[in-house]
Amino acid sequence: MTRRTRPEQLLDPAVAERVLARALAHGGEFAEVFAERRGGLTLAIDESRIESVQAGAEEGAGVRVLSGATTYFAHVDGLDPADLERAADEAAAALRAERSEPRPLRAEAPAPQPVERPPGKVPVERKAELLRELDERARAAGGEIAQATASYGEAHREVAVANSDGLFSGDDRTRVRIGAQAVARRGARVETGAETLGAARGFELFEDDPAAIAEVAARKALTLLDAVPAPTGTMPVVVGGGFGGVLFHEMTGHGLEADHVQKGASVYAGKLGEAVAQPLLTAYDDGRMPGEWGSDAIDDEGAPTQKTLLIDEGRLTGFLHDRRTAAREGVAQTGNGRRESFRHLPIPRMTNTYIAPGDADPEAIIGEVSRGFYAVSFGGGQVDPATGDFVFGVNEGYLIEDGQVTRPCRGATLVGNCLKALTAIDAVGDDFWVKTGICGKGGQKVPVGTGQGHVRIAAMTVGGTEP
Amino acid sequence: MSDLLALAGGAVEQAVASGAGDAEAYASEAENREVRVHGGEVESLTAATQRGLGLRVWIGRRVGYGFGTDLSPSGVAEIATRAVEAARAADEDEFAAPPEAGGEPPQLGGLSDSSRREWPTDRVAELALGVERAALAADPRVAAVEQAVYFDSGERVAIAASSGARAEYETSSSYAYLQALAEGEDGRETGLGFGLARGPAGLDPEAIGREGAERATEMIGSAKPPSRRCPVVLAPTVAAGFVGLLGNAAGANAVQRGRSPLAAMLGEQVASGAFVLHDDGLDPQGFASAPVDAEGTPRRRTALVEGGRLQTFLYDSYTARRGEAAPTGNAGRSGYRSPPGVSASNLVVAPGPSTRAELLREAGDGVYVSDVAGLHSGVNPVTGVFSVGASGREIAGGELGRPLREFTIAGDLVAMLRAVRAAGSEPRWVPFGGSVSTPPLLIGEMTVSGS
Numbered sequence: 001m002t003r004r005t006r007p008e009q010l011l012d013p014a015v016a017e018r019v020l021a022r023a024l025a026h027g028g029e030f031a032e033v034f035a036e037r038r039g040g041l042t043l044a045i046d047e048s049r050i051e052s053v054q055a056g057a058e059e060g061a062g063v064r065v066l067s068g069a070t071t072y073f074a075h076v077d078g079l080d081p082a083d084l085e086r087a088a089d090e091a092a093a094a095l096r097a098e099r100s101e102p103r104p105l106r107a108e109a110p111a112p113q114p115v116e117r118p119p120g121k122v123p124v125e126r127k128a129e130l131l132r133e134l135d136e137r138a139r140a141a142g143g144e145i146a147q148a149t150a151s152y153g154e155a156h157r158e159v160a161v162a163n164s165d166g167l168f169s170g171d172d173r174t175r176v177r178i179g180a181q182a183v184a185r186r187g188a189r190v191e192t193g194a195e196t197l198g199a200a201r202g203f204e205l206f207e208d209d210p211a212a213i214a215e216v217a218a219r220k221a222l223t224l225l226d227a228v229p230a231p232t233g234t235m236p237v238v239v240g241g242g243f244g245g246v247l248f249h250e251m252t253g254h255g256l257e258a259d260h261v262q263k264g265a266s267v268y269a270g271k272l273g274e275a276v277a278q279p280l281l282t283a284y285d286d287g288r289m290p291g292e293w294g295s296d297a298i299d300d301e302g303a304p305t306q307k308t309l310l311i312d313e314g315r316l317t318g319f320l321h322d323r324r325t326a327a328r329e330g331v332a333q334t335g336n337g338r339r340e341s342f343r344h345l346p347i348p349r350m351t352n353t354y355i356a357p358g359d360a361d362p363e364a365i366i367g368e369v370s371r372g373f374y375a376v377s378f379g380g381g382q383v384d385p386a387t388g389d390f391v392f393g394v395n396e397g398y399l400i401e402d403g404q405v406t407r408p409c410r411g412a413t414l415v416g417n418c419l420k421a422l423t424a425i426d427a428v429g430d431d432f433w434v435k436t437g438i439c440g441k442g443g444q445k446v447p448v449g450t451g452q453g454h455v456r457i458a459a460m461t462v463g464g465t466e467p
Numbered sequence: 468m469s470d471l472l473a474l475a476g477g478a479v480e481q482a483v484a485s486g487a488g489d490a491e492a493y494a495s496e497a498e499n500r501e502v503r504v505h506g507g508e509v510e511s512l513t514a515a516t517q518r519g520l521g522l523r524v525w526i527g528r529r530v531g532y533g534f535g536t537d538l539s540p541s542g543v544a545e546i547a548t549r550a551v552e553a554a555r556a557a558d559e560d561e562f563a564a565p566p567e568a569g570g571e572p573p574q575l576g577g578l579s580d581s582s583r584r585e586w587p588t589d590r591v592a593e594l595a596l597g598v599e600r601a602a603l604a605a606d607p608r609v610a611a612v613e614q615a616v617y618f619d620s621g622e623r624v625a626i627a628a629s630s631g632a633r634a635e636y637e638t639s640s641s642y643a644y645l646q647a648l649a650e651g652e653d654g655r656e657t658g659l660g661f662g663l664a665r666g667p668a669g670l671d672p673e674a675i676g677r678e679g680a681e682r683a684t685e686m687i688g689s690a691k692p693p694s695r696r697c698p699v700v701l702a703p704t705v706a707a708g709f710v711g712l713l714g715n716a717a718g719a720n721a722v723q724r725g726r727s728p729l730a731a732m733l734g735e736q737v738a739s740g741a742f743v744l745h746d747d748g749l750d751p752q753g754f755a756s757a758p759v760d761a762e763g764t765p766r767r768r769t770a771l772v773e774g775g776r777l778q779t780f781l782y783d784s785y786t787a788r789r790g791e792a793a794p795t796g797n798a799g800r801s802g803y804r805s806p807p808g809v810s811a812s813n814l815v816v817a818p819g820p821s822t823r824a825e826l827l828r829e830a831g832d833g834v835y836v837s838d839v840a841g842l843h844s845g846v847n848p849v850t851g852v853f854s855v856g857a858s859g860r861e862i863a864g865g866e867l868g869r870p871l872r873e874f875t876i877a878g879d880l881v882a883m884l885r886a887v888r889a890a891g892s893e894p895r896w897v898p899f900g901g902s903v904s905t906p907p908l909l910i911g912e913m914t915v916s917g918s
Binding site: 032042047048049050051052053054055056057058059060066069070071072073074075076077078090092093094124125127128131146147190191230232234262264265267343345354379380386387388389390391392393410411412413415416417425461463 | 646
């Protein structure tokens with residue numbers, strides 16, 4: 001039987017209707033109350049010792065009123081009816097018009113992401129045990145592993161959204177994630193490696209050898225001990241699958257968020273229907289991928305999440321909308337109105353964003369390169385959405401020489417412009433997987449999935465430590 | 468206004484009653500507001516109140532942490548239970564113990580500005596609109612302002628511990644920034660302008676708008692520089708990021724766990740004599756200033772780098788005990804949701820004798836770096852080796868020349884600081900990389916990778 005959310009358990013519909021009426025007491029076309037209860041646990045292992053065990057619970061609500069081009073927003077800690085009414089009064093305080101009336105609420109009960117083993121029901125000792133397994137596995141990877149650390153995190157969020165259009169919906173979100181970091185040392189050489197595993201699922205995620213990620217982290221650090229300084233110059237770059245998708249997320253995904261587009265602060269503004277990539281490239285944002293890190297039943301405005309075609313065989317087909325940007329353009333919402341918590345306003349955000357699998361053999365993608373760079377994973381990156389200029393730190397990268405992956409490189413960055421780089425993608429692999437990321441925008445962090453198979457960019461600037 | 472100190476004291480008692488040997492409570496209450504404007508209109512107005520409690524408890528040599536927003540008696544009891552359960556799940560750590568009493572905290576004035584309360588929302592909205600107007604008026608090539616933002620916050624903090632320690636203080640802060648967009652021959656350029664103060668009365672909307680406009684328009688027509696080693700001048704906003712990394716590296720926790728490039732460098736040459744750095748938790752202009760740190764130890768001013776040598780590491784009570792050193796009042800925390808840990812307070816680079824123009828003349832031919840991207844992804848925190856994307860201006864014949872973009876600067880942190888040839892005479896508070904005040908820095912030679 002499918003589990004259903006019960007938004008009325010978090011937010012009494014009668015209270016919600018009263019709060020919405022108060023929010024519209026001085027006018028406004030739209031009002032919304034977003035209530036949330038969240039709990040979480042994190043712990044870490046460092047120096048083979050379980051430490052930093054932290055458990056917390058927070059609850060609160062945000063009330064917003066839209067009037068013309070202006071959003072009035074107030075948030076409070078606490079879910080007592082008095083807290084909610086205070087938030088409504090503060091949101092309405094600057095408005096000076098006639099009262100408007102909210103519509104009666106109609107409750108919806110979307111099915112949340114399925115969770116087999118709620119992490120809150122798993123004893124904390126089991127989580128500590130998991131971290132010990134990661135610690136041992138990393139240390140066993142080689143004598144040159146000088147340090148290993150690992151972390152565990154679980155979060156449970158119940159959310160309810162009610163608005164003056166009569167929407168009343170909710171979601172029940174569980175996420176778990178582990179991370180492993182290793183430091184390898186050889187004389188004065190010190191290198192680090194990291195790997196994560198996370199999902200919008202329960203503790204069942206860890207049934208199948210979770211400690212393997214510690215070994216991967218350790219291998220990355222050990223490999224880098226033999227690294228040569230990264231080359232500098234313009235060359236073909238093959239980007240690895242999975243987390244390699246962070247490159248697409250940063251260089252293209254953010255430019256497709258409709259708030260940037262509507263302000264003219266995106267290089268993709270006005271390019272809908274145009275070719276922005278070669279026909280071999282198709283890309284999606286999909287908030288419904290079962291169990292993936294960026295998946296939810298609804299977005300944080302109550303719109304169901306969906307699979308949105310962004311680029312169809314090289315042609316730009318869609319932007320990512322929240323309620324406001326969709327209304328401004330007269331298009332449908334895409335379920336991308338997300339917020340970090342009740343303390344934040346929803347804005348257009350990615351969910352799981354990926355380049356769809358192509359038809360190239362990943363080995364051939366590398367084999368065709370005579371001299372180039374293979375970027376397996378990134379430490380992160382930054383892009384200026386208005387100019388499209390970006391930079392990425394590569395934390396695992398290799399030289400490609402005569403079609404072979406040869407020496408590991410350290411200190412490499414990829415520097416470029418997203419319009420040029422996207423059109424320069426000339427091969428997309430048929431391998432595909434999704435990795436977890438934490439995306440920051442406008443001071444808000446949300447979980448996102450990034451994915452792809454191996455992808456080749458025909459020419460890109462690699463900035464190394466050697467001139 | 469609730470009595471925060473009584474709340475914190477009650478939480479400590481509750482924790483001990485729930486099984487903790489020792490406990491420390493941190494309670495905070497804040498009021499924030501934010502105004503975002505775009506195209507001459509207010510885009511959003513936010514008003515918020517926040518309150519929460521964090522409890523750190525010790526059971527023997529085990530430590531745990533619990534937090535929550537429900538501050539009713541039953542809510543506090545739940546927080547205490549969570550903290551005690553967390554401590555029971557932790558392993559023993561021989562250095563884990565509550566902080567020792569740290570003496571009388573200093574009297575600190577100037578941490579709060581009454582204009583934050585006095586200015587109504589429509590007046591601060593007008594300030595944000597003024598920032599946008601100033602950018603548009605500064606230069607006809609400024610096509611738009613992506614967003615101009617005003618934010619302010621007033622916060623009260625209370626700390627109580629089972630050792631009997633008690634502290635309470637109030638701070639306020641406000642800032643405004645904008646991202647200006649300039650229309651160039653081949654696309655748009657963006658420029659950030661910002662200002663920081665204790666309240667809105669301390670902000671200059673004209674100057675903030677003008678800075679965004681200048682930074683955007685000066686990038687028009689930018690090109691990639693050739694790769695070379697050359698003198699580099701770091702703008703204060705860029706230098707601050709590197710100084711922040713140095714502050715992290717000087718944290719005793721990273722040092723003791725072998726994860727800092729400074730781990731074996733106490734008393735060693737880590738910079739040239741031109742680079743003098745203090746951790747100053749008392750400077751009224753620094754946003755990290757307070758009478759006490761996050762675990763109640765008095766804040767102080769500590770020389771970090773003087774005469775080119777690393778003078779000390781930064782300690783909280785745990786790392787001081789472990790390192791057999793005196794605490795330096797460097798327990799920091801990002802709020803009640805996380806326990807205290809070692810962090811720099813305000814990092815203050817001493818100004819030198821040269822104006823920016825003189826630094827550029829001394830550089831002769833090189834690169835002026837006005838912006839870096841990816842300072843967190845492009846740096847190895849254990850070794851200090853970095854390679855980051857950058858933009859800025861050419862320095863030719865001792866003056867600023869054509870704009871440059873899409874290049875990287877690379878090196879290692881200590882090598883870069885040893886190559887500092889001069890610090891400028893005009894320092895600035897920068898909120899990137901923590902709270903940092905620094906002038907521009909002239910680096911003798913760095914690797915610049917472009918085409």
